[in-house]
Amino acid sequence: MSGSILNAENLHLWRAERHVLKGINLTVNGGELLQLTGANGAGKTTLLRALCGLNHLEEGRVFWNRRDVREDREGFHAALVYLGHEPPLKPDLSGAENLRFWTGMRRSVSRTAIHEALVTTGAGEFGTRAVRTLSAGQRRRVALAALLLAAVPLWLLDEPTTNLDSDGQELMATLLDAHLASGGLAIAAVHHRLAIEPARVRELNLLA
Amino acid sequence: MLQSPAALTAPLMAVRLLITRDLMLAFRRPEQLLHPLAFFVLVTTLFVVSESPERATLRLIAPGVLWVAALLAALLALDFLFRDDAQDGTLEQYALSGQSLTWLLLGKTAAHWLLTGVPLALMAPLMGYALGVPASASVGIMLTVALGCLALSFIGSIGAALTLGARRGGVLLSILILPLAAPILIFGSQATELAIRGERYLAPMELLGAIVVLSFTLAPLAAAAAVRISLE
Numbered sequence: 001m002s003g004s005i006l007n008a009e010n011l012h013l014w015r016a017e018r019h020v021l022k023g024i025n026l027t028v029n030g031g032e033l034l035q036l037t038g039a040n041g042a043g044k045t046t047l048l049r050a051l052c053g054l055n056h057l058e059e060g061r062v063f064w065n066r067r068d069v070r071e072d073r074e075g076f077h078a079a080l081v082y083l084g085h086e087p088p089l090k091p092d093l094s095g096a097e098n099l100r101f102w103t104g105m106r107r108s109v110s111r112t113a114i115h116e117a118l119v120t121t122g123a124g125e126f127g128t129r130a131v132r133t134l135s136a137g138q139r140r141r142v143a144l145a146a147l148l149l150a151a152v153p154l155w156l157l158d159e160p161t162t163n164l165d166s167d168g169q170e171l172m173a174t175l176l177d178a179h180l181a182s183g184g185l186a187i188a189a190v191h192h193r194l195a196i197e198p199a200r201v202r203e204l205n206l207l208a
Numbered sequence: 209m210l211q212s213p214a215a216l217t218a219p220l221m222a223v224r225l226l227i228t229r230d231l232m233l234a235f236r237r238p239e240q241l242l243h244p245l246a247f248f249v250l251v252t253t254l255f256v257v258s259e260s261p262e263r264a265t266l267r268l269i270a271p272g273v274l275w276v277a278a279l280l281a282a283l284l285a286l287d288f289l290f291r292d293d294a295q296d297g298t299l300e301q302y303a304l305s306g307q308s309l310t311w312l313l314l315g316k317t318a319a320h321w322l323l324t325g326v327p328l329a330l331m332a333p334l335m336g337y338a339l340g341v342p343a344s345a346s347v348g349i350m351l352t353v354a355l356g357c358l359a360l361s362f363i364g365s366i367g368a369a370l371t372l373g374a375r376r377g378g379v380l381l382s383i384l385i386l387p388l389a390a391p392i393l394i395f396g397s398q399a400t401e402l403a404i405r406g407e408r409y410l411a412p413m414e415l416l417g418a419i420v421v422l423s424f425t426l427a428p429l430a431a432a433a434a435v436r437i438s439l440e
Contacts, residue, residue, distance in 0.1 A: 053303075
């Protein structure tokens with residue numbers, strides 16, 4: 001996992017008449033967190049979605065381990081997890097069932113592994129309840145378990161601490177620390193800076 | 209492009225998992241399963257009520273009535289094919305799962321057929337009976353409706369993916385898909401008519417089969433492209 005590197009060169013993206021991404025360059029090495037900051041509407045979410053290929057870039061290229069991601073889109077996707085504003089969970093399934101299907105699409109996971117991940121993110125007690133009955137913060141904890149289960153080098157996180165209580169914010173920092181220490185990379189769009197060892201963190205401020 | 213067996217098992221596992229999940233969801237929330245079926249029963253019953261009660265007349269129009277009702281019922285359900293997944297963000301996760309989106313949408317569409325096409329096919333002989341069709345034609349009706357719905361599910365998956373961005377996609381979807389569904393209707397009702405008369409219905413069935421093969425191979429590719437656009 002260590003030695004992975006993500007580069008982006010000269011990213012441009014237009015939304016109708018609005019020039020959202022204006023020539024963004026970035027590099028993230030293994031063990032580093034890149035915090036994207038900026039006002040609402042500055043393009044943090046758009047940049048995250050453009051990096052993983054959900055939004056189409058007008059110009060610019062993204063490299064994963066020095067290979068253009070368009071050469072091997074599925075290989076790149078297999079190495080990343082993107083967590084957006086809303087956790088992608090089915091309300092009628094339990095947290096554990098959601099994780100079984102969500103992570104199972106990437107690799108096979110055992111029930112015990114799912115249970116352990118849920119316990120780690122503090123969702124052990126409500127992991128078997130239908131997601132419909134969970135609070136927004138509890139859903140977020142279930143989604144964080146998916147990050148652990150996927151076991152991939154690159155995390156793309158959009159406001160990962162939204163709806164989390166102070167315990168949850170600490171948990172997010174601990175999870176990120178462990179991920180970075182094992183050589184993983186992360187890019188997070190944040191309003192409140194995460195409490196991570198400053199040596200590992202870099203910041204990219206997007207201007208509206 | 210040739211793929212090694214190992215490269216094929218991963219997407220097939222994902223497809224199996226997706227079908228399992230969709231069946232599980234459908235049984236936890238059975239409305240979506242029952243609505244098209246109820247619609248189908250209602251429409252055919254209306255024909256029985258409004259037409260002259262002579263069995264000969266009813267039997268004459270039976271293939272057309274069964275097929276139009278089944279087609280509209282299946283079309284009604286198509287609107288939901290990708291909509292839930294698009295709303296809760298799971299569709300995005302399919303696109304980022306590292307598996308081929310084409311395969312995954314093939315799985316979604318197959319699950320959709322199992323949940324709408326198969327129940328409609330099982331119900332069709334019963335409604336045929338109400339329209340004066342002899343019980344001997346049951347197997348023929350079931351087979352033709354099941355095959356026709358399979359083709360419609362695949363062709364419809366393109367429309368369902370294209371209309372994801374539209375706020376009220378239902379009518380637009382019908383306008384897009386009905387012209388493409390006309391051959392299914394023609395061969396399907398012909399096969400049913402032959403089955404009702406007790407004749408061999410293999411020829412129109414083979415043509416239906418050809419449509420299934422064509423849509424099965426091409427539609428998931430087109431649907432995947434349309435889904436990617438809708439995710440922007």
